[in-house]
Amino acid sequence: MRVSKRFVGPLFVLPALFVLAMLVFYPLVYTFVLSVTDPAGNYVGLENFRTMLDQRLTSRTLQNTFVYVGFSIVFQIILGTAVGILLNAKFWGRSGIRALIVVPWVIPGIVAATTWGWMFHTEFGIINYMAQSAGVIDAPVGWLTNPSTVMPALITVNVWKMFPFVAIMVLAGLQAIPEDLYEAARIDGAKLHHEIYFITLRHLRPVLASLTLLLAIWGLNAITIIYAMTRGGPANRSIILPIQIFRQAFEFFQFNQAAALSVMFLLITGVLMVIYVTVFAEKE
Amino acid sequence: MASRTRSTWPIYPAVALLVVITMFPFLWMLISSFKQLSELYTVPPTWIPVAPSWTNYLNVLFESNVPRYFLNSVIISAGSTAIALALAILASYGFARFKFRGRTAAVALIIVGQLLPTAAIIVPLYVVLNWLGLLNTYLGLILAYLILTLPLSVFMLISYFRGIPVELEEAAIVDGASRLGVLLRITLPLSMPGVVAVIVYAFVTTWNEFIFALCFALDSSTKTLPIGLAEFTTEFNTDWGAVMAASVVMTVPIAILFLAMQRLFVGGLTAGGTKG
Structure with a gap:
């Protein structure tokens, strides 16, 4: 039996869409339902949101989340771009x-x-040893236990982990820039920093814009590093939104309040996703 | 006169610094993994182990749950990769070759799937998997991992299929081949580099995944390697030697796989990334 031509394309696409719908869109809808009900399933309006927003921890979490994601992106982009240019x-x-x-x-x-x-280990870590030998610090620093150093330390790890991705993407972007642009600039007597500013960075702007959004979305989602290194401590100084969701659900077993947090989390990332889709899906 | 090329700036010191920054943690991991506990806990730290020993590796490989977790990781990653690949091949072909109503909406949905923060859906996913009886099963994790692998796999393959001339397919269709036949016998064999890139990408992503495994794998029958590594660290005591040895054990296969495939992998990813 031959399938009508009109339906061939959708038939190829349907299985994947069905699976994604079951795994992503059904849970999404379910998150909203959970966020406005109590454990017995009764509708409670915005009660769960009020409970979470009244906790002082939540404002601390939001603040940490923006610091962690914001500073990570800035350094990932700067370092990644520099390395991309170097490797070109x-x-x-x-x-x-x-x-x-x-x-x-x-x-x-x-x-x-x-x-x-x-x-980063306080007593036996190589970083404290090298910093002390170099005379940068006088006494060992408790990088992950001191409230004022824990965020910078975690951001360092996140930047180290992700800048290679930026570098590779920047490199791909650089290879698309015609070589004669540079040659023409050199013949006109352009200095290196002129070349980087007027040619390289101008051409990289779309790549960097797309990377910034991607890094923001991934950074918001990054649980592993913080969970494994500090579990959000000391004294909640490094707790970020996804970790609070995890703890609310799997340590305190308050799924409805965790769902309320998830909805707030989705609103933040949703804004970024809408920007990403409208700006970059046009080209698809 | 201005020269046409520039070679005056200090490339090599910058490259050396870059290599040190990226590689030092791995070097320190390797050195630490051969030290015994007494040597790990000495100040100042030694650069070359005084009494190098395989104790940590023997502990990890024979006295912990790591071998079982390794098996779980292989099964879950392979299963999820296979399903993602099959679904992605069909979907990408549909997107690359056909225009149909709702196509833009479908692409947008897949982008949302790719960008969606997994932390936002762990709670409902837990409830749903529990309801289906799939918590703490291989199938449950395999399905959950499709969320991570399917969307980008689709985008990587779309850009690959687009690069293959339609004329080749048209000739076969004139000869009476079905669309599925054309995909399996003509387009797919020509797309092997893209398929390999998708396999590597999906396998590595699921192999590395942490948070789903932490929430949905409840005991050693389904826990994966990343959870095993985290289990060496408890609140009061961490066996750093075992942790470093386990880290080496987890890094080496991924690094080898990646370095062997890196040309394909990076090529496929940048193609998918810039298109997506």
Whole structure:
């Protein structure tokens, strides 16, 4: 039996869409239902939201989330772009180095977390030892236990893990820039920083915009590093929204309040996703 | 006169610094994994293990749950990759070759699936898996992992299929082949690099995944390697030697797989990424 031509395309697409709908859209709808009901299933309006917003922890969480994601993105983009530009230059061993620097990004997040956790160890960590030998600090710093250093330490790990991805994307963007633009600029006597500013960064702008949004969405979602290194401590100084959702659900077993947090979380990421889809789906 | 190329700026020191930053944690992981506990807990730390020993590796491989977790990881990653691949091949072909009503909406839905923060749906997913009796089963994790792998796999393959000339397919269709036949016998064999990229991507993503496994795998019958690594760390005591050895054990296969495939993988990913 031949299928009418009109339906061939949709038939190919349908199985994947069905699976995604079951796994993503059904749970999404269910999150909203859970967020406005109590454990017995009775409608309670915005009660769960009120309970969560009244907790002082929630405002601390939101603040931490923005600090963690914001600073991570800034350093990931700066470092990633610089490395992308560096790896686009011609030098001996270039393809080997390009492959090597991507390794932090492909390894499991948990491995990055435990390895850096050991390096940040207060008494026996290599970082305290090297910083003390170099005279940067006088006494060992409790990087992950001191409320004022825990965020910078976690951001460092996150940047180390993700900048290779930025670098590779930037590199792909750079390779699309015609070489004669640079040659023309050099013949006109342009300095290196002129080239980087007027040619390289101008052409990279769309790539960097798309990367910033992607990094924001992934950063909001990144539980592994913080969960494994500090579980949100000390004194909730490093708790971010996804970790609070996890704890509310699987440590305090308050699924409805966790769902209310999830809805707030979805609203934040939803804004980013709408921007991403409207800006970048046009080209598809 | 201005020169046409630039070679004056200090590339090599910058490259050396870059290699140190990216590789030092791995070096320290490797060094630490061969130290015994007494040597790990000494100040100042030693750069070369004084009494190198395989104790940590033997602990990890024979006295912990790691071998079982390894088996679980292989089954779950392979299962999820296979399903994602099959669904993604069909869907990408549909998107790459056909125009139909609702196509834009369908693409948008898949993008949402790709960007959706998994943390936002762990709670309802837990409830749904519990209801279906799939908590703490291989199938439950395999299905959950499709959320992570399916959307990007679709985008990677769309861009690959687009690069294959339609004329090849048209000739076969004139000869009476069905669309599915054309996909399986002509388009797919020509897309092998893209398919391999999808396999590597999906396998690595599921192999590394942490939070779903933490929530949906309840005991050693389904827990995966990343959970095993986290279990060496308890609130009061961490066996750092075992942790470092287990980290090496987890890093090496992924690093080898990636370095062997990196040209394909990076190529496929940047194609999917810039299109998506």
